[in-house]
Amino acid sequence: MSKDDLGRYHSPALLIMVSLAEGEKHGYAIMEDVEVMAGIQLGPGTLYGAISRLEARALIEPVEDGSRRQPYRLTEAGSQFLQTELERMRSWSGEGLRRLGLDTV
Amino acid sequence: MKRIAVWLVRLYPSVWRTRYGDEFTDFLEQYHSICLRDVLDIVIGICDAYLYPQRNMVMSEQLARKESTFILIGLCPLISTILFIIGVGIVSIYEVIGLFFVALSIVPSVLLPFILARSAHQRLVIGAVSPLIALVVGFFVLILFNIPLPRGLSGWRVAEMLLGAIGVALILANVKDNGLPRPLSIVGILLGTSWLLHHTFMMLEVGGPSLIPPVQDLPSITLVALNALGATWVLGTFVWLALRKRTTLFRWGA
Numbered sequence: 252m253s254k255d256d257l258g259r260y261h262s263p264a265l266l267i268m269v270s271l272a273e274g275e276k277h278g279y280a281i282m283e284d285v286e287v288m289a290g291i292q293l294g295p296g297t298l299y300g301a302i303s304r305l306e307a308r309a310l311i312e313p314v315e316d317g318s319r320r321q322p323y324r325l326t327e328a329g330s331q332f333l334q335t336e337l338e339r340m341r342s343w344s345g346e347g348l349r350r351l352g353l354d355t356v
Numbered sequence: 357m358k359r360i361a362v363w364l365v366r367l368y369p370s371v372w373r374t375r376y377g378d379e380f381t382d383f384l385e386q387y388h389s390i391c392l393r394d395v396l397d398i399v400i401g402i403c404d405a406y407l408y409p410q411r412n413m414v415m416s417e418q419l420a421r422k423e424s425t426f427i428l429i430g431l432c433p434l435i436s437t438i439l440f441i442i443g444v445g446i447v448s449i450y451e452v453i454g455l456f457f458v459a460l461s462i463v464p465s466v467l468l469p470f471i472l473a474r475s476a477h478q479r480l481v482i483g484a485v486s487p488l489i490a491l492v493v494g495f496f497v498l499i500l501f502n503i504p505l506p507r508g509l510s511g512w513r514v515a516e517m518l519l520g521a522i523g524v525a526l527i528l529a530n531v532k533d534n535g536l537p538r539p540l541s542i543v544g545i546l547l548g549t550s551w552l553l554h555h556t557f558m559m560l561e562v563g564g565p566s567l568i569p570p571v572q573d574l575p576s577i578t579l580v581a582l583n584a585l586g587a588t589w590v591l592g593t594f595v596w597l598a599l600r601k602r603t604t605l606f607r608w609g610a
Binding site for chain 1: 361372375376378379380382383384386387390393394397398399400401402404405408410
């Protein structure tokens with residue numbers, strides 16, 4: 252799964268997946284968690300655009316509980332994808348800090 | 357604002373609403389304060405849902421095409437009509453800028469279908485229908501408010517603009533998918549190219565029968581450049597396609 256598959260929803264999708272990494276949540280809870288965690292407010296259209304893409308790619312799945320507030324959770328493929336993406340980001344952010352002379356490692 | 361946001365959910369594709377409609381409505385009702393930015397975000401989300409339907413949305417290709425054609429047929433004439441009315445409205449004060457807007461009103465009908473549509477058929481329908489709607493609605497507004505027509509914009513001229521726009525739409529449909537019948541393609545090339553050339557020469561001859569552009573203002577130079585670029589692109593593309601044998605248009609024996 253390449254990042255291009257998610258298009259302009261790549262960053263919102265990653266934030267949603269990070270939020271779901273600690274457990275299942277519904278849309279509103281995801282939005283609040285992302286705002287607290289990253290200081291980014293996902294718009295309603297962006298949030299559900301990203302959710303529909305993640306679900307279509309089987310990176311997240313709905314949890315059947317019969318309520319209107321549909322909770323979602325990460326799938327196995329989603330966990331692997333998130334891990335790969337976060338490691339990739341850590342790699343280039345480390346390189347960026349090193350080039351700025353800010354890396355202490 | 358929340359009411360508007362909840363109402364906008366109705367504009368999502370039916371298949372999207374079937375899957376996410378209830379939970380999205382519930383999500384919006386929980387929302388503490390919906391601002392204009394959120395409403396715009398929903399509008400972008402609606403366009404996205406039409407243009408990039410996801411695999412988990414069970415919808416036939418035909419139905420998806422119908423829905424996106426419907427929204428594009430609404431979008432293109434709307435933009436065209438606004439530009440047309442602005443142009444005619446200001447033409448008595450700023451003649452060149454006004455005419456520039458009138459000419460520009462054709463652009464959404466030609467460019468948007470090419471960028472947004474998903475098939476040759478869809479481009480053809482949108483390209484043909486949207487300029488017609490824009491002109492009819494535009495003229496209705498002009499008559500309603502008794503706005504005089506700009507100089508040189510007669511009924512024949514409008515018909516020529518309309519035919520030209522349809523011609524360009526035909527060309528664009530053919531270039532991208534190469535799926536149109538040959539006679540239709542030839543008509544398209546003739547109509548579209550002559551339209552672009554005509555507008556180029558018309559602009560070049562402002563102030564006298566000279567081929568030197570009137571470099572007195574930016575709008576006329578931009579319009580000349582756009583039209584010249586369009587004509588070059590149309591002719592160049594077809595020469596390139598013919599040389600690469602990528603179009604059935606020149607395969608007379610086929």
